Amino acid sequence: MSEKFKVLYYVNQFFGQVGGEDKAGMPPEYRPEKVGPALGFEGALQGEGEVVGTIICGDNYFNENKEESLDFIRKTIKEVEPDVVVAGPAFNAGRYGMACGELAKAVAEEFEIPVVTGMYIENPGVELCKDKAIVVSTADSAAGMRKALPVMAAITRKLAKGIELDAPAQEGYIPQGRRKTLFVEKRGSQRAIEMLLARFKGEEFETELPMPVFDQVDPAPAIKDLSKATIAVCTSGGIVPQGNPDGIQSASAQKWGKYDVSGIDELKAPDFYSTHGGYDTAYANEDPDRVVPLDILKEYEKEGVIGKVYEFFFTTTGTGTSVSNAQKFGREIGAMLKEAGVDGVILTST
Amino acid sequence: MVKEIERYGIPIVHMATITTISESVGANRIVPTVAIPHPVGNPSLSPEDEYALRKELVGKALKALTTEVTGTTHFE
Numbered sequence: 001m002s003e004k005f006k007v008l009y010y011v012n013q014f015f016g017q018v019g020g021e022d023k024a025g026m027p028p029e030y031r032p033e034k035v036g037p038a039l040g041f042e043g044a045l046q047g048e049g050e051v052v053g054t055i056i057c058g059d060n061y062f063n064e065n066k067e068e069s070l071d072f073i074r075k076t077i078k079e080v081e082p083d084v085v086v087a088g089p090a091f092n093a094g095r096y097g098m099a100c101g102e103l104a105k106a107v108a109e110e111f112e113i114p115v116v117t118g119m120y121i122e123n124p125g126v127e128l129c130k131d132k133a134i135v136v137s138t139a140d141s142a143a144g145m146r147k148a149l150p151v152m153a154a155i156t157r158k159l160a161k162g163i164e165l166d167a168p169a170q171e172g173y174i175p176q177g178r179r180k181t182l183f184v185e186k187r188g189s190q191r192a193i194e195m196l197l198a199r200f201k202g203e204e205f206e207t208e209l210p211m212p213v214f215d216q217v218d219p220a221p222a223i224k225d226l227s228k229a230t231i232a233v234c235t236s237g238g239i240v241p242q243g244n245p246d247g248i249q250s251a252s253a254q255k256w257g258k259y260d261v262s263g264i265d266e267l268k269a270p271d272f273y274s275t276h277g278g279y280d281t282a283y284a285n286e287d288p289d290r291v292v293p294l295d296i297l298k299e300y301e302k303e304g305v306i307g308k309v310y311e312f313f314f315t316t317t318g319t320g321t322s323v324s325n326a327q328k329f330g331r332e333i334g335a336m337l338k339e340a341g342v343d344g345v346i347l348t349s350t
Numbered sequence: 351m352v353k354e355i356e357r358y359g360i361p362i363v364h365m366a367t368i369t370t371i372s373e374s375v376g377a378n379r380i381v382p383t384v385a386i387p388h389p390v391g392n393p394s395l396s397p398e399d400e401y402a403l404r405k406e407l408v409g410k411a412l413k414a415l416t417t418e419v420t421g422t423t424h425f426e
Binding site: 094095102124215216217218222234236237279286297300305306316318327330338344347349 | 351352353354355356357358359360361362363364365366367368370371372374375376378379383385386387388389390391393401404405407408409411412415416417418419420421
């Protein structure tokens, strides 16, 4: 029996059992032990591999200090010399996903070490690293942990032993956009005709070459005369009037709100606060202008720099919110802004 | 949301700290901000300095809205 392969694990402050949003600013630290999901993950390696240590880093710290965080990870890799690096799973957590994605990309590019992570398909971290690392397709919340870990572990075992992975759908990872040459029984013309016939008959078939979907929106033309322009402000930072009258969800938002700010010069606490469940709202609750800069816009209006601040501001929470809901909110808000003749929009995100 | 609003032909600027997310969602005008929990504020500054910082950041956003761009552009 050969020696066990070594895994270095990465988790955020929450899964690292350090704390919640109040600890999201913690710099990375290394512990020579298994923390959080690393424990269950090692169990799923079935004795073939060992998690030699866990890096824990706050989500805010990583995203605000990317290079410092990556340097710490590089340094740890050089000391620990793992055979595989595993991060997450991050599910649909945006900041955690970005951290796992940046780490996966950097490690896969700079070291000859395979990297395995796990994310929900809509996590913005997927695009960062899916072509460099293996991103296991997970559920959108931590409820999917028990399903995700064995899949990540099975892939890790193969990679550590240099075994080639099967196709993404079979193994459970997100396609990397690679094409591989392989032997099949039927030649291409025959497979194509069979697919065509299946399509004619309304039967199911699976394409061998899914078409990429590109959705870029061309930049809208710039505002010509700012001093005559109406500017609207929107946020995904969850700022709402006291009492949250429309009941905007603190995560996975199903709706957005618009609130009249024509009669006020700033967003004062406690008249406004943040209902967002994905960041530490202490600073926003102290002064909501730190998220929605209404005070400044009103001043620019007084100075004549801009024509007018649009009478409503628009708000929702952007944590765990599905892409399809965000698109719907954008379409609805955009239609209203267009109708109102708004010339430009500032959208702030936390 | 940024992309869907821009689809109506209205210029929009995304003020965000994790600008890599702004890029991946397809924002064309981006102003990098201070920190995730306080994008346009900084509680460690005096109220006057914080106000001046916010004014500067929003000024950059307005400049972005009056600047023609052809693709993803950061205004720093």
